[in-house]
Amino acid sequence: MEVAKIENVSRTYKIGQLETRALRGVDLTIQSGEFTALVGPSGSGKTTLLQLIGCLDQPTSGKVFVNGKDVSTLNRNQRADMRRGTIGFIFQFFALIPTLTAYENIEMPLLLNGKTPAERRQRVNQMLEAVDLVDHSHHRPDQLSGGQQQRVAIARALVTQPALILADEPTANLDTPNGKLVMETMVRLNQDTGVTFVFATHDPRVIQYARRVVTLRDGVIVSDGAGEAPGMELMAAEPKGVA
Numbered sequence: 001m002e003v004a005k006i007e008n009v010s011r012t013y014k015i016g017q018l019e020t021r022a023l024r025g026v027d028l029t030i031q032s033g034e035f036t037a038l039v040g041p042s043g044s045g046k047t048t049l050l051q052l053i054g055c056l057d058q059p060t061s062g063k064v065f066v067n068g069k070d071v072s073t074l075n076r077n078q079r080a081d082m083r084r085g086t087i088g089f090i091f092q093f094f095a096l097i098p099t100l101t102a103y104e105n106i107e108m109p110l111l112l113n114g115k116t117p118a119e120r121r122q123r124v125n126q127m128l129e130a131v132d133l134v135d136h137s138h139h140r141p142d143q144l145s146g147g148q149q150q151r152v153a154i155a156r157a158l159v160t161q162p163a164l165i166l167a168d169e170p171t172a173n174l175d176t177p178n179g180k181l182v183m184e185t186m187v188r189l190n191q192d193t194g195v196t197f198v199f200a201t202h203d204p205r206v207i208q209y210a211r212r213v214v215t216l217r218d219g220v221i222v223s224d225g226a227g228e229a230p231g232m233e234l235m236a237a238e239p240k241g242v243a
Contacts, residue, residue, distance in 0.1 A: 002068065003164050003196045004030040004053045009062030010219075011048050022048040024219040025062070030198055032163070035190045037210035038200045044216040046200040047168055053198065054087055054166045055079040067163055084113060088157030090167035090199075094149045096141040102152045103128065103137040109160045127155035130192075131185055147178030151185055158189060167199035171206050183209045 006028040013020045023045045030036060030053070038046040051057040052064050055071050056079075063072045067086055071079060083089075096105045106127055110120040128134045131151040141149050150170065157165050170186070171179035187209055190197050199206070207213060215223040 001032040002029055003032050003034075003066070004028075004198070005063075005065040006049070006052070007063040007065070009049075009052060009059045009064060011045075011052065011057070012060045021219055023052075023059075026216075026219070026221055028214065028221065028224075030164075030196060032196055033190070033194050034196050034198070034212055035187065035210060036196075036198045036212040036214060037207050038198065038214050038216065039202060039207055040216040041202060043218075045219040046202075046216050049216065050166050050168055050198065050200045053164075054089060055082045084109070085160070086163050088160065088162040088165045088195075090150070090153050090157050090165065090170050092169040092172045094141070094146075094153050094173075096149055096152060096156075098141050101138045101140055102133055102144065102148075102155075105141070105152055106155045106159050109156060113160060123159055124155075127159050130158070130189060131155045145178065146174050147181050150174060150178070150182045154182070154185060154189070158193070158195065162195065164196045164198065167197065169201055169203070170199055171201070171203060176205065179203075179205055 006026055009023055009026045010021065011023040013022060026049065038049055040046045048057070052059055053066065055066065055074070059072055063070055065071065066082060069082070071082055074082065097108070100108070103124055106124045107120050110123060128137050131154055133148060133151055133155070136144060136148060144152065167186070171182055174182060183206060186197055189195065201207060213225060214221060
């Protein structure tokens with residue numbers, strides 16, 4: 001089943017008289033259950049592509065489908081509805097609310113979706129257990145390590161049971177051990193829940209976990225192939241340093 005489909009998409013940004021073509025006629029299909037990396041150097045278009053799939057932006061031309069629905073022409077409110085019900089996000093800087101506990105940060109999307117207290121309690125506790133943070137549920141972000149904060153963000157992204165999780169440089173602000181733990185958590189949740197993960201990165205330590213690697217350069221896809229599935233040897237090994 002197709003979770004996302006990009007058809008001949010271009011995205012051009014204008015600042016005064018200056019035009020920047022971030023994407024140039026890109027075609028891409030993401031199937032349910034994938035664990036896919038969008039890779040490339042800065043300016044390659046990978047983050048722009050992620051934002052289009054996440055309904056955070058609209059293409060200049062072409063079409064974007066999410067869960068079979070053409071989201072290219074949706075207005076701002078309609079795109080927000082699509083994000084709230086279908087897509088979870090994991091950001092480079094965690095984006096947790098500093099005055100809320102881990103439990104409350106994870107609970108927030110359920111509050112916005114109108115879930116009952118009992119539904120929220122059950123689902124949040126499930127996610128805390130899934131990311132191994134039950135003992136830290138009442139800690140605020142400033143009482144958590146970077147890796148723990150990112151695992152709270154992963155739990156928050158998954159708590160609404162979305163069809164698709166999008167992660168932008170999910171380990172960029174983490175040291176090697178915490179980055180490894182975060183990636184292993186994402187791999188495990190992908191395998192356990194079947195939810196689709198697509199992440200943008202230029203970090204070789206992250207790319208090695210992908211089962212599919214889509215490489216962009218200058219706004220076009222230059223390669224699209226199977227990555228090396230993370231087996232037991234990889235999960236146990238220390239990740240390679242940045243080249």
